[in-house]
Amino acid sequence: MPVYILSVYQTKFGELWNSSLEDLIDQTIDNIFKNSPCHKSQINTLFLSNMLGQSTDNQGHLASYASQKIGNIPAYKVESACASAGAAINLAYNYLNSGVSKTALVIGVEKMTDIASSSISNYLVQAGSQKKEGRYGVTFPALYALITRAYKQKYGLTRDQLSSVAVKNHFHGSLNEKAHFRNKITLEMVNNSPLVADPLRLLDCSPITDGAAAAILTTDKSLVKKITNPKITLLTSTIATDTLALQDRSSFTSLKSAKLASQKAYKLTKLSPSDIDFLELHDCFTINEIISLEDLGFYPPGAGKYAAQKGQTYLNGPLPVNTSGGLKACGHPVGASGLKQLIEIYLQLKGLAGLRQLKNPKIGLTHNIGGSGATCVINILSNKN
Amino acid sequence: MYSPPNLWRLQSENKNLLGLKGKILTYTTIYTASTGFENQTPYTLAIAKLENNQMITTQVVNPKNIKINAPCQVVIRRLKTPDQDEIIDYGPKLELL
Numbered sequence: 109m110p111v112y113i114l115s116v117y118q119t120k121f122g123e124l125w126n127s128s129l130e131d132l133i134d135q136t137i138d139n140i141f142k143n144s145p146c147h148k149s150q151i152n153t154l155f156l157s158n159m160l161g162q163s164t165d166n167q168g169h170l171a172s173y174a175s176q177k178i179g180n181i182p183a184y185k186v187e188s189a190c191a192s193a194g195a196a197i198n199l200a201y202n203y204l205n206s207g208v209s210k211t212a213l214v215i216g217v218e219k220m221t222d223i224a225s226s227s228i229s230n231y232l233v234q235a236g237s238q239k240k241e242g243r244y245g246v247t248f249p250a251l252y253a254l255i256t257r258a259y260k261q262k263y264g265l266t267r268d269q270l271s272s273v274a275v276k277n278h279f280h281g282s283l284n285e286k287a288h289f290r291n292k293i294t295l296e297m298v299n300n301s302p303l304v305a306d307p308l309r310l311l312d313c314s315p316i317t318d319g320a321a322a323a324i325l326t327t328d329k330s331l332v333k334k335i336t337n338p339k340i341t342l343l344t345s346t347i348a349t350d351t352l353a354l355q356d357r358s359s360f361t362s363l364k365s366a367k368l369a370s371q372k373a374y375k376l377t378k379l380s381p382s383d384i385d386f387l388e389l390h391d392c393f394t395i396n397e398i399i400s401l402e403d404l405g406f407y408p409p410g411a412g413k414y415a416a417q418k419g420q421t422y423l424n425g426p427l428p429v430n431t432s433g434g435l436k437a438c439g440h441p442v443g444a445s446g447l448k449q450l451i452e453i454y455l456q457l458k459g460l461a462g463l464r465q466l467k468n469p470k471i472g473l474t475h476n477i478g479g480s481g482a483t484c485v486i487n488i489l490s491n492k493n
Numbered sequence: 494m495y496s497p498p499n500l501w502r503l504q505s506e507n508k509n510l511l512g513l514k515g516k517i518l519t520y521t522t523i524y525t526a527s528t529g530f531e532n533q534t535p536y537t538l539a540i541a542k543l544e545n546n547q548m549i550t551t552q553v554v555n556p557k558n559i560k561i562n563a564p565c566q567v568v569i570r571r572l573k574t575p576d577q578d579e580i581i582d583y584g585p586k587l588e589l590l
Contacts, residue, residue: 225525230527244551245529245536254520254540305521307521
């Protein structure tokens with residue numbers, strides 16, 4: 109049965125010092141119902157995605173916290189590192205498809221800027237293997253730097269090709285009022301930014317961000333009737349996993365979970381990459397946008413590095429990627445990013461994306477990675493009814 | 494923070510790794526570290542494949558001439574800088590040959 113996106117809401121992403129973890133959840137729930145045809149009493153199930161609350165705020169059990177504002181409904185917290193929100197959407201999609209409930213609220217939240225960056229860096233390593241990586245001083249930029257070095261050795265890669273991804277996503281972010289960073293940047297700024305984990309520089313990395321996002325998904329015909337056209341359907345939601353530690357993979361230049369999840373999504377929807385009009389990719393680091401374009405079948409291996417450099421993935425190009433600004437410029441509150449991706453696709457398909465609106469998009473795809481590729485969630489949305 | 498039994502389990506592997514030779518598959522130099530490693534920056538970290546086909550991700554103690562495919566061997570060194578109430582964690586690092 110078709111799963112429809114009924115309503116969405118995203119807080120501003122950024123350094124939200126006036127808001128606590130709980131405040132962000134409260135604001136998101138209050139705001140999503142303001143303009144929704146759905147009343148709180150019509151929500152049957154709640155999924156809340158969050159990765160770091162137990163470390164940053166010593167607060168677990170957040171799904172029950174969120175459900176206080178809805179009612180005594182089933183509520184589940186989902187944690188799959190940076191793919192937590194993607195996994196929560198995936199669970200909601202399957203839950204609705206199974207017929208267990210008709211309407212689900214999915215909320216993603218993260219509060220990252222209250223504590224020192226070295227502590228956040230330490231907590232983010234929980235997304236990798238503590239035994240095989242964290243114990244030795246591995247950071248997340250380091251894992252993607254290891255991938256970058258291997259990619260460069262295998263296919264060749266220039267500094268400007270990496271930097272072009274960040275420049276493009278900051279340009280898109282400059283058009284998004286919800287983005288963490290709205291400043292445009294140049295190749296020189298990326299190329300001369302401080303090294304974080306060689307060869308990755310500061311402006312190759314997505315930022316530490318606070319924020320929350322939410323969507324209401326439904327199969328309830330009485331609610332679907334109330335949706336203004338075009339109605340947005342979640343055609344499919346797929347998930348695949350891989351080894352937790354990067355060292356245990358057969359390849360360092362491709363993420364198997366992304367390949368498996370996308371291939372399954374294409375099969376279930378009978379679509380191919382050529383049918384997809386635009387993408388929200390998990391550009392946690394510039395290298396990952398390049399590799400993801402290859403893993404999802406949009407470019408052959410080794411060719412994804414040309415996409416941003418040649419302007420092909422700009423919003424006026426043949427394959428717009430990360431019109432929200434991506435994780436790089438829109439920001440990366442890890443538990444909320446997968447929902448922000450879904451919301452960007454929704455806004456574009458509804459024609460509500462403002463200055464960054466694409467011309468008549470029909471089908472969009474989100475790609476949400478957890479860790480260094482241990483989880484990948486793919487969602488495909490359409491406005492064809 | 495590691496508990497003493499956790500450290501004991503981890504360190505019991507050291508004797509199986511000490512002296513194993515291998516080659517560097519990929520590497521990076523870290524300038525921004527996580528807690529407990531801040532005073533070691535910049536430090537170089539690599540993934541290596543060892544002669545027993547085991548993979549390892551750890552720091553390189555003499556990284557000056559590091560390159561992909563460079564030969565290396567496992568040595569045992571102090572890992573994280575411990576807090577005052579923590580036990581020192583000794584574990585495998587890589588030495589370029």
